[in-house]
Amino acid sequence: MNIEVKEVLSPSDIKRFIQFPHKLYKKSKQYVPVLDMDEKSVLTKSPSLEYCKLRMWMSYNSKGEITGRIAAIYNPRSNEYHNEKRLRFGWFDFIEDFDVAKTLAETAEAWGRELGMEQIHGPLSFNTWGRQGMLIEGFENIPPVNCLYNFPYYPQFIEKLGFGKQVDWIQIKLRADGGVDPRLHRINDLLIEKHGLQVLDIKKIKDIDGLVTKFFKSYNQSFRNIDNFVPLTDAEVRQIGKEYFPKLKPELTSIVLDPDGNIAAFGICFPSLSKAFQKAKGKLFPFGIFHIMKALKKYDSIDFMLIGAAPEWQHKGITSIFHTHLGANLKERGITFGITNPQAETNSAFKVWERYEFEPYMKRRCYIKNI
Numbered sequence: 001m002n003i004e005v006k007e008v009l010s011p012s013d014i015k016r017f018i019q020f021p022h023k024l025y026k027k028s029k030q031y032v033p034v035l036d037m038d039e040k041s042v043l044t045k046s047p048s049l050e051y052c053k054l055r056m057w058m059s060y061n062s063k064g065e066i067t068g069r070i071a072a073i074y075n076p077r078s079n080e081y082h083n084e085k086r087l088r089f090g091w092f093d094f095i096e097d098f099d100v101a102k103t104l105a106e107t108a109e110a111w112g113r114e115l116g117m118e119q120i121h122g123p124l125s126f127n128t129w130g131r132q133g134m135l136i137e138g139f140e141n142i143p144p145v146n147c148l149y150n151f152p153y154y155p156q157f158i159e160k161l162g163f164g165k166q167v168d169w170i171q172i173k174l175r176a177d178g179g180v181d182p183r184l185h186r187i188n189d190l191l192i193e194k195h196g197l198q199v200l201d202i203k204k205i206k207d208i209d210g211l212v213t214k215f216f217k218s219y220n221q222s223f224r225n226i227d228n229f230v231p232l233t234d235a236e237v238r239q240i241g242k243e244y245f246p247k248l249k250p251e252l253t254s255i256v257l258d259p260d261g262n263i264a265a266f267g268i269c270f271p272s273l274s275k276a277f278q279k280a281k282g283k284l285f286p287f288g289i290f291h292i293m294k295a296l297k298k299y300d301s302i303d304f305m306l307i308g309a310a311p312e313w314q315h316k317g318i319t320s321i322f323h324t325h326l327g328a329n330l331k332e333r334g335i336t337f338g339i340t341n342p343q344a345e346t347n348s349a350f351k352v353w354e355r356y357e358f359e360p361y362m363k364r365r366c367y368i369k370n371i
Contacts, residue, residue, distance in 0.1 A: 001061060003103045008056035008069075014043060017056055020066050021093050022282055030142050031149050032274045033282040034131075043071075047235035048126035051077055056091065057107050059100050068094030068101065072108040073126060074115055078230040087112035087371075089122035090132070093150070094157075101157040109371045121166055121228070121368035123148060128229045129240060133169050133342055133364030134158065141361055142274050144303040144339050147171070148364070155365065163367035167227040169342030174358035176302065176338040180327040188321045196259035197318065199325060203250050212241030215255070218263035222308035227344060228366060251329045252302060254322035258313070265309040267322035269338065271299035302330070302338045 008017045018039045025031035043054070053074040059067045071091035079085055089108050094100045105120075112120050124132045131148045136155045143149045191197065205211055220231040232240070252269040276295035280288030309319055330338070339361055340353065 001097060001099060003067070003100060004060045005057050005103055005107050006060065008058055013058070014040060014056075016066060017058055017069050017091070018043070019282065020058070020069050023066075024093055024095065025149070025151075028149075028151075030139065032143055032145055032277050033280070034145065034277070035280065035284050035288070036282045037284060042125075042130070046126060047233065047239050048075075050235060051075070051233070052126050055108075055111060057104060059094070059104055067097065068092075068104050070104040070108050072111055072120075073124070074112075074117075075126060075230065077233075078127075078228070081230050082228075085116060085118040086368075087115065087117040087120045088124040088126075089120055090124050090130070092123055092134075092154075094154075096151070096153050098157050098160065102161060105158075105161050109369075112371050117371060119368055120371050121366055124228060124366065127232060127236065128223060128226065129232065129236070132228070133366055136168070136363050136365045138171070138360070138362030141173075142278075143362060144341070145273050145277050146303070146305070147342065147362070155367075158367055161369070163369040166366045166368040168345045168363060168365050170345050170360070171342050171362040171364075172340050172353055172358045173361040174338055174340070174353060174356040176327075176330040176335045176356075178327075178357065179331040180324045184320055184324050187317070188324050191316075191318055191321060195264075195316075195318070197264060197321065198257045199321065200255040200257055201250075202248060202253055202255065208245055209241070211255075212237060212245055214261075214263050215245075215266065216241070218266065218310045219306070219308065221310050222314075224311075226347075247296075251333060252326070254325040256318060256321050258310075263310065264313040265318050265322055266306060267304070267319075267326050268306040269302045269304050269326065271296055272301040272303050272339070300334060300336050302335055304338050304340045306341065 008014055018036050021031070022033055043056070054071060056069070056071045058069045061067050069091055070089060073088040073090065075088055087108065092104065094104060109120055123134050124130070131146060133148060134154055135148065135150050139152050216232055216237040223229045224231065248268065254267045255263055256265040258264040273292060273295050276291040279291040342364055
């Protein structure tokens with residue numbers, strides 16, 4: 001097969017780059033397309049581009065048809081933070097042809113060597129907030145909207161290319177309508193009294209910007225030791241806060257404050273929007289917005305988006321406070337199940353789910369290779 005690789009440079013190229021997976025996964029019942037407008041914003045207007053370098057390529061066959069795509073990210077802040085010389089790759093999609101995957105990967109690797117990088121790893125985005133991890137188990141399931149989906153041949157090809165495991169993330173599906181053990185309410189009352197804690201009522205928050213600042217201060221501290229994590233910049237925090245925090249649902253959000261008003265722990269969930277995004281097919285208008293708005297109002301499943309605690313509050317049991325709060329709300333509203341965000345298999349916090357009825361849902365991997 002004749003393969004030609006071209007760099008993505010023009011607006012029309014970017015549009016084709018974004019829309020290629022829609023065609024590739026057209027017959028897939030599991031693929032969840034993100035909104036084209038959101039993807040374009042990430043690739044062209046992200047505040048991460050203030051310090052990251054991004055290059056994108058697409059491959060073509062002899063007929064001029066797109067056969068694959070890949071993006072490579074040079075993130076100097078991540079390399080400095082972890083004391084490494086690595087190039088990230090993401091947006092890696094390709095038809096079931098090993099030579100296509102090989103050619104695209106080698107194109108990204110060549111740029112990495114030009115930059116003096118020693119390794120390439122991914123799939124990753126600019127930072128941990130973006131979608132990451134190649135699916136290696138759970139291909140029969142539909143992912144949350146903030147998670148990648150890929151065909152089973154992807155990991156087969158990438159391992160054939162010489163990539164190995166860096167880290168695996170696990171997602172589980174758990175029952176969300178069982179409430180919590182009544183004994184936990186008493187324990188939580190004791191914890192709140194002992195440590196002078198307070199459960200924030202977000203319906204009464206007037207200073208959203210202040211909340212965003214406090215939240216991401218805790219976020220940056222909570223996940224600082226996670227693989228591939230890089231602290232968010234002020235510009236990234238403002239952008240994420242503007243996009244997500246106005247959409248928080250009080251019944252799906254629990255934030256615990258310490259005596260000084262700082263965020264000690266947090267649990268944030270969103271209604272599952274995967275099926276709505278499938279119906280939208282990458283377009284917000286004219287009909288996509290109606291599917292999404294309907295799913296936000298009426299839902300029976302959720303995605304656990306962010307669960308964490310500030311370092312000084314970890315291993316003190318206070319996560320049970322927001323688990324109890326959320327559990328009561330979910331039972332009251334008849335939410336049947338939830339899907340967790342990817343968590344590293346080595347993360348001890350994973351044990352918190354053992355109190356629920358759960359089953360494996362998806363497993364995804366970040367691959368790495370010396371270049």
